[in-house]
Each structure stands twice: as structure tokens, then as C-alpha cells.
Amino acid sequence: MGTEENSKKSRDHIGSIRSIFMHADSADWLLMVLGFIGSIGDGFSTPLVLFVTSKLMNNLGGTSSSAEAFSHSINKAPNFLMNVAMFFGCYLIGFVMLWRLAIVGLPFIVILVIPGIVYGRTLMGIARKTREEYNKAGTVAEQAISSIRTVFAFVGEAKTIAAYSEALEFSVKLGLRQGLAKGLAIGSNGVVFGIWSFMSYYGSRMVMYHGSAGGTVFAVGAAIAVGGL
Structure with missing residues (x-):
């Protein structure tokens, strides 16, 4: 019984994740992809600016x-x-x-x-x-x-x-x-x-x-x- 309950919970969990994207059309997918790329770019922006700033300070000094x-x-x-x-x-x-x-x-x-x-x-x-x-x-x-x-x-x-x-x-x-x-x-x-x-x-x-x-x-x-x- 315990195994069946765990399997059912796992299927319900997977189904709940899939249900988020079930009714997404092409515009939704495009926005989600752009948001994903933008989030990655936003995360890399701060370390990238620090890297370029270090080069700038080294060139100055x-x-x-x-x-x-x-x-x-x-x-x-x-x-x-x-x-x-x-x-x-x-x-x-x-x-x-x-x-x-x-x-x-x-x-x-x-x-x-x-x-x-x-x-x-x-x-x-x-x-x-x-x-x-x-x-x-x-x-x-x-x-x-x-x-x-x-x-x-x-x-x-x-x-x-x-x-x-x-x-x-x-x-x-x-x-x-x-x-x-x-x-x-x-x-x-x-x-x-x-x-x-x-x-x-x-x-x-x-x-x-x-x-x-x-x-x-x-x-x-x-x-x-x-x-x-």
C-alpha cells in the first residue's frame, strides 16, 4: 500500500507540473523562453560588470x-x-x-x-x-x-x-x-x-x-x- 501511495503521489506531482503548461499557446511559450533567457542574462550581468570593472581599474592603474x-x-x-x-x-x-x-x-x-x-x-x-x-x-x-x-x-x-x-x-x-x-x-x-x-x-x-x-x-x-x- 505504501508503494502504491508513493507512486500515486509521484504521478499527481508530475501531473501538476504538466498542468501548468497544458494550455500554453505559442505566445506563452515564446514569453516563457524569453523570460528564461532574460533571467539567466540578469544573473550573469552583475559578475560580468564586476569583471569588466576590474579590467578598467587595471587599465587605469x-x-x-x-x-x-x-x-x-x-x-x-x-x-x-x-x-x-x-x-x-x-x-x-x-x-x-x-x-x-x-x-x-x-x-x-x-x-x-x-x-x-x-x-x-x-x-x-x-x-x-x-x-x-x-x-x-x-x-x-x-x-x-x-x-x-x-x-x-x-x-x-x-x-x-x-x-x-x-x-x-x-x-x-x-x-x-x-x-x-x-x-x-x-x-x-x-x-x-x-x-x-x-x-x-x-x-x-x-x-x-x-x-x-x-x-x-x-x-x-x-x-x-x-x-x-
Whole structure:
């Protein structure tokens, strides 16, 4: 009896799953397939963005970067186009949904965008100078290796080592400046929490005194913060 009951339950369970799709037409199947693909794409979007962001940060802070190489790398990862579209799209949607709250958050664009541009240019400049210093040190090493007999004959090892160390000394200072610039760039993202706090405060007042919907206020505040970031 127990086996028959389990078999019956299994058939009922399978039947209940099949019954979901029993009356589905071609339009339903198409929507379900598109939803399935969209769900997978949505799940992969976050790790993919993190992967592309890591490449972008490495290009900004790498010692072998240059303006041309950085532009070439940016022109590859449609990530740049995606972020630009997100920036304009978030603010556009914010104005469409609740323009009063969006116009209050509009000035915060300066706080979010300007530091990123400044730090980006600073990191590129430091990377260029670091590469130049490494090239100087490489030149000293290449000359010493190509003339190793002469260096050894005139006991110039100490002088060559001193010249090589001097060439690398400034690159160490540049490395410290690069780390500080990266820290400031990452730390400046904390201003998003301050912006979100202000948007929450002003949005709550709009809900209490102007009859705005709470969901709309939340969506506009998130759009302003995420778009600017």
C-alpha cells in the first residue's frame, strides 16, 4: 500500500507540473523562453560588470597604461556605452516619474561625476610618469648588461647599482601617490550614501505633505544615486 501511495503521489506531482503548461499557446511559450533567457542574462550581468570593472581599474592603474592604450581598452568593453546609457536613462526616468524629487537630486551629479573624472585623469598621469621612470631604469640595466665587461673592468658595479636605484626611487613615490589616488577614488563613492540619505529625507516629506507614492520616491532616489555613481 505504501508503494502504491508513493507512486500515486509521484504521478499527481508530475501531473501538476504538466498542468501548468497544458494550455500554453505559442505566445506563452515564446514569453516563457524569453523570460528564461532574460533571467539567466540578469544573473550573469552583475559578475560580468564586476569583471569588466576590474579590467578598467587595471587599465587605469597599470604601469604600462597610456592614453592611447586606455582609449583602446575602453572602445573594446561595451561597458562604457552601457554606463553612459544608464546615466542618462536613470535621470530621464527620474524626471518622468517624479520631477520634483529628481530636480532636487540633479545638482549631486557634480559631486558624483567630477571626482571620478579628476581621479581618472590623475591615475592616467601617474601611470604615464611611472612608465617613464621604469623605462629610465630599464635603460640603465640594458646599458650595464650590454657593456658588462667594461663595467667589470672599471669596477663600476656600485655606480651602476646606484644609478639603477636612483631611477627606481621616484617610481616608488609615484606608486604611493597612485595608491592614494585609488583610495580616494574608491572612498569618494561613499558620498552616494549621503546623497541617498538626503533623497530619503526629502522623499519622505513629499510622501507626507504632497501625496507622492512611496514606491515612486524610492525608485527616483535609487535612479539618481545609481545613475550618478
